[in-house]
Amino acid sequence: MxxxxxxxxxxxxxxxxxxxxxxxxxxxxxxxxxxxxxxxxxxxxxxxxxxxIRAIDAASGDDKWALIRRYMIENGSDLGATRFEVIAGDGTFESGTVTSLPGTPRWTGEEKLKYLNAYVEGGPVDGYMARAAKQLAYEYLLLDRNEDAIRALERMEQKLSSPYVNQKSELKFARAKIYADVDKPEAAERLLNELNDRPNRQDTYLTDKIAKLKTRVAEQRDPTASSVSGTIKKSDGTRMSGIGVYLRSSRDIYHSLIDSEPYQTMTDAEGRFAFKGVAPGSYVIYIGLNFEQLDGWTRPVNRDEEWIDVRRGERLTHDITLQRLIQLRAPVDQQVITGETVQFEWEPVEGAAYYRLNGTFPVENGSVGFQIKDHIEDSAIELPLETLYGVATGYSYKKFGDKELPDPSTLLGFAEPSSRFSWSVEAYDANGKLLTRSNGYRLNEQTMGHLPFFYLKARTLTEADRLLLEGRMDEALSAYKADYARDEQDHHSLRMIVKLFGIHELGQKETFDVASLTYLEKLASVDNSGSALATLIAHYGEVGNWPLVDRYYGMLEEARQGKVESYTQALYGTLLLKQGRVREGEAQLRQAQENDSSNRFIGSYLASVIYLSGDLVKAEALARQYPERSYYDQANPDWSKLVHDLAEESRDANGDAYLSQLRDALRVGFSGDQTRVAEWRAKSEHAAMEAFVLALSMAD
Amino acid sequence: MKPEQAQTSMRAKLEEELKEIHFSKSVEVLNRTHPRSLPAKLRALWNYEIELPLIPLGAGFAVLLVIVLATQFEEHSDPGDLAGDMPRADRQLVEAGGNTYWKEDFEKAVKRVEGKDQS
Structure with a gap:
C-alpha cells in the first residue's frame, strides 16, 4: 500500500x-x-x-507551595494530641484515621525539615503558616533541637500580621508548652501571662488549655514538685523515639484523649520521656504510635494494672516495653474440627508462668469474647469438646421481626456448628503480670501469621436448637426440657435450659424460682467449668443459705484447682463477713484483693482488718497503697480519707470504747442491710464512723 | 541524445508547433513544466509528488513513538526500594478474631485458606 x-x-x-x-x-x-x-x-x-519530591523541586511559586501544603502540611503532625494512628492505653487500643490521606508514604524528618523550612521562609502568609511552623517545630523536637523549635515558632509569630491573632496565640502557646516540657517554667509562665493579656479572649478552647498549662507550670516551679519519667522501648532493645506519651488523670480516662489534657509529651531520640510538675493524683500512661510501630507488637498491660499514684514530691519512673505478639499454631486457618477434643497450641513465651486461653465468636457488628481456660502451664492444651460447650459465653441481641431477642447462635456458643470461632492467648508471669498476648495489629505478611479461626463441626443441631435459631425461644425451651427429660445425660439441653431461664429471669428481675434452681443445681453437679456454681453461690448468698454457699464455694475451689476468680472469691469473703466469720472472710478478701488490680474489694477488706486488729494506722496504710479505682467520673469512696478520719475520731474519743463501738458498727455495715444501717446511723454520734459504715454497706 | 538535449529539442518543436495557438498564461505553464530559474526549480520540488510505502513507514513511526514514550515514562517504572512495605491508599482496617488486619490482606488470607480446604 x-x-x-x-x-x-x-x-x-x-x-x-x-x-x-x-x-x-x-x-x-x-x-x-x-x-x-x-x-x-x-x-x-x-x-x-x-x-x-521531583515535582515539588521542579515547581515554583504558588504551585510549589500548593504541593507542600497538600501533601505535607495538611497531612502532617504537629504538637497536638491526635497525630497518632493508635492510642494504646491500659488494655485499650484505639485506632483512628488521623491523616487526610491514609496510606500515603511517610516523609522523613529530613524531607520535612527541608520543605517546611522552605514553606515557612517563602510560602504565602495565610492560615497555613502557623500550622507549618508548628509542624516544623515538632520535627525539631523529634531531633532534640529544642532551641530551633522555639525559634521557628517565635519567628512565625512575629511574621504573621494582626489578622492572624488566633494563630499567633496558638504559636505562643506551643512555645510555652515546649518551655514547660524542657523544664523552663519561668519562660513558660512569662508567655502564658502574655497570652492572658491577649486582646481576643473569646477562644475558650485556648483559654482552657492556657489555664491547664498554667496550673502545671505553677506546680513545676514548686520545689517539691513531683515528676514521672521513663523510657519506651521494644523487648529487643530498640528505643522508640517520637512516641506520644500522655499522662492521663483518672478523671480523664473515661473519654478519648483530647488536646487540652495537660500532660502530653513525646519520647526523645533515646526513647525517654519526662513529665515535670505533676499534680498529685492517680494517672495512667497512654502512648501514641503509628501502625508500623505497633505492627506485630503489643503493649502488654491489662486494665488497672498500671496506675501511677503520684504523691507530692515524688519522682516516679515508669518504663514501657512493647512485646512481640504470640504466634498461634493450632487450630488455625479455619481448621474444621470433628473429633472429640481440640488441641490448642501456641508459641511458648519466655518467662511465662501460665497462659490464659480466650475465645471469641462473631456477632453482628463485632464479636463476643470470653475466657475458655485460665492458668494453663504449658504452651499447649487438649480440651474435650464438652469443656468448650460448657464455657460461659456472653450473648448479644439480634432482631427477629420487630423484636430484639438474644442472638441464638451466641447462646449456643461453641455448640453452634456453623459459627466461625477464633481464639487467643495471653501469657502471664508468676506474679500474674501480663507478659504478652496473641491479639494485636497484624498488618503485613510476616506479622499476620495464621488466622486464629476454627470450626467445631462434631455435633449436629437438634430440633430444639433449630427452634432456637429461628427465634422461637419458648418452643425451644420446651423442646430442650423434653429432650432432657428423655435423657439425663443430655448436658447440652441442660445447659441451654439454664441459659434460657437465666435470660428470662434477667428480664423479670426476679430471683430464681424452684424449677430453674433445680436445673442449675443439676448442671453444677455435672459441669466442670464451674460457671453454674458462681451463680448458685450468689443466689444462696442473697437468700442467706450459708451451708449451701459453703458447699458450692468448696466445689468451685475444686473446679478451679484453688484459683477462684477474684470477683467470686471476694463475694464469698463478704458473705463470710455477713455471717460474722470475720477471720475467714478477711483471708478470702485479702487473696481476692491481691489478685485484683482495680482494688474494688478494698473497702470490705479494710473493714475486716479493722474489725480484727483495731489497727487504724495499718488500715490507712493499706488504703493508701490500694486505692479503689474510679471510672466514668463516678465517685468511688476515698478509703484512705475515710480511715484517716476514723483514726482522728478515735484519738479524740476514748480509744477503747470507740473501737468497741466501731466493731458493732462494722457488723451492721457487713450486713449490707440498708434499713439496719439507717437505724444505727440515727443513733450514732460519730460522723467519721457513720461515713465509713455507710460506704462499707454500699460496697459491691 | 542526452535527455536534456532531447528536452530542449522537444521544447523547440513544441514552441514551433504551438506558435499559432495562444494559451493564456502560456509562459507560466511553460515555466512550471520546464523551470529554468532556481526559485522555479525549488517550487517544482516543493510541489513534487512522491509515493511513500505506507506499511514500512507506519511501522517505523510506531517504533519511534514507542521509543519516545518508553523514555518518557521510564522513570516512572524503575523499581522502588521500599516496594512491598508501602501502604496503599484506600486501605481499611478490619478487626477479626481479636486482631486488626488490613481488610484487603485479611480477605485474601481467608480466601487462601478456604481454597486450601477445598483442594
Whole structure:
C-alpha cells in the first residue's frame, strides 16, 4: 500500500509532529508528571514519594507551595494530641484515621525539615503558616533541637500580621508548652501571662488549655514538685523515639484523649520521656504510635494494672516495653474440627508462668469474647469438646421481626456448628503480670501469621436448637426440657435450659424460682467449668443459705484447682463477713484483693482488718497503697480519707470504747442491710464512723 | 541524445508547433513544466509528488513513538526500594478474631485458606 503526497505536505506534516512533540515536552509533560506523581503518592506506589519530591523541586511559586501544603502540611503532625494512628492505653487500643490521606508514604524528618523550612521562609502568609511552623517545630523536637523549635515558632509569630491573632496565640502557646516540657517554667509562665493579656479572649478552647498549662507550670516551679519519667522501648532493645506519651488523670480516662489534657509529651531520640510538675493524683500512661510501630507488637498491660499514684514530691519512673505478639499454631486457618477434643497450641513465651486461653465468636457488628481456660502451664492444651460447650459465653441481641431477642447462635456458643470461632492467648508471669498476648495489629505478611479461626463441626443441631435459631425461644425451651427429660445425660439441653431461664429471669428481675434452681443445681453437679456454681453461690448468698454457699464455694475451689476468680472469691469473703466469720472472710478478701488490680474489694477488706486488729494506722496504710479505682467520673469512696478520719475520731474519743463501738458498727455495715444501717446511723454520734459504715454497706 | 538535449529539442518543436495557438498564461505553464530559474526549480520540488510505502513507514513511526514514550515514562517504572512495605491508599482496617488486619490482606488470607480446604 502506498500513499501519494507532495513534498510540501510532507514537510508540513513533519513540522506539525515536531512542534507538538516540543509542546508536549515543555508544557504538557510537566503537568502530566505532577498529576502522575500526585496519583502515585496518594496510592502509595513505590515511587510516589520520589516523583512527588521531583515535582515539588521542579515547581515554583504558588504551585510549589500548593504541593507542600497538600501533601505535607495538611497531612502532617504537629504538637497536638491526635497525630497518632493508635492510642494504646491500659488494655485499650484505639485506632483512628488521623491523616487526610491514609496510606500515603511517610516523609522523613529530613524531607520535612527541608520543605517546611522552605514553606515557612517563602510560602504565602495565610492560615497555613502557623500550622507549618508548628509542624516544623515538632520535627525539631523529634531531633532534640529544642532551641530551633522555639525559634521557628517565635519567628512565625512575629511574621504573621494582626489578622492572624488566633494563630499567633496558638504559636505562643506551643512555645510555652515546649518551655514547660524542657523544664523552663519561668519562660513558660512569662508567655502564658502574655497570652492572658491577649486582646481576643473569646477562644475558650485556648483559654482552657492556657489555664491547664498554667496550673502545671505553677506546680513545676514548686520545689517539691513531683515528676514521672521513663523510657519506651521494644523487648529487643530498640528505643522508640517520637512516641506520644500522655499522662492521663483518672478523671480523664473515661473519654478519648483530647488536646487540652495537660500532660502530653513525646519520647526523645533515646526513647525517654519526662513529665515535670505533676499534680498529685492517680494517672495512667497512654502512648501514641503509628501502625508500623505497633505492627506485630503489643503493649502488654491489662486494665488497672498500671496506675501511677503520684504523691507530692515524688519522682516516679515508669518504663514501657512493647512485646512481640504470640504466634498461634493450632487450630488455625479455619481448621474444621470433628473429633472429640481440640488441641490448642501456641508459641511458648519466655518467662511465662501460665497462659490464659480466650475465645471469641462473631456477632453482628463485632464479636463476643470470653475466657475458655485460665492458668494453663504449658504452651499447649487438649480440651474435650464438652469443656468448650460448657464455657460461659456472653450473648448479644439480634432482631427477629420487630423484636430484639438474644442472638441464638451466641447462646449456643461453641455448640453452634456453623459459627466461625477464633481464639487467643495471653501469657502471664508468676506474679500474674501480663507478659504478652496473641491479639494485636497484624498488618503485613510476616506479622499476620495464621488466622486464629476454627470450626467445631462434631455435633449436629437438634430440633430444639433449630427452634432456637429461628427465634422461637419458648418452643425451644420446651423442646430442650423434653429432650432432657428423655435423657439425663443430655448436658447440652441442660445447659441451654439454664441459659434460657437465666435470660428470662434477667428480664423479670426476679430471683430464681424452684424449677430453674433445680436445673442449675443439676448442671453444677455435672459441669466442670464451674460457671453454674458462681451463680448458685450468689443466689444462696442473697437468700442467706450459708451451708449451701459453703458447699458450692468448696466445689468451685475444686473446679478451679484453688484459683477462684477474684470477683467470686471476694463475694464469698463478704458473705463470710455477713455471717460474722470475720477471720475467714478477711483471708478470702485479702487473696481476692491481691489478685485484683482495680482494688474494688478494698473497702470490705479494710473493714475486716479493722474489725480484727483495731489497727487504724495499718488500715490507712493499706488504703493508701490500694486505692479503689474510679471510672466514668463516678465517685468511688476515698478509703484512705475515710480511715484517716476514723483514726482522728478515735484519738479524740476514748480509744477503747470507740473501737468497741466501731466493731458493732462494722457488723451492721457487713450486713449490707440498708434499713439496719439507717437505724444505727440515727443513733450514732460519730460522723467519721457513720461515713465509713455507710460506704462499707454500699460496697459491691 | 542526452535527455536534456532531447528536452530542449522537444521544447523547440513544441514552441514551433504551438506558435499559432495562444494559451493564456502560456509562459507560466511553460515555466512550471520546464523551470529554468532556481526559485522555479525549488517550487517544482516543493510541489513534487512522491509515493511513500505506507506499511514500512507506519511501522517505523510506531517504533519511534514507542521509543519516545518508553523514555518518557521510564522513570516512572524503575523499581522502588521500599516496594512491598508501602501502604496503599484506600486501605481499611478490619478487626477479626481479636486482631486488626488490613481488610484487603485479611480477605485474601481467608480466601487462601478456604481454597486450601477445598483442594
Amino acid at each position: 502506498k500513499v501519494k503526497i507532495k513534498v510540501k505536505h510532507l514537510f508540513a506534516l513533519v513540522t506539525v509532529l515536531f512542534a507538538s512533540f516540543v509542546l508536549l515536552q515543555v508544557f504538557v509533560m510537566p503537568s502530566v508528571q505532577v498529576a502522575l506523581a500526585k496519583k502515585h503518592f496518594e496510592q502509595g506506589a513505590p515511587n510516589g514519594k520520589r516523583e512527588l
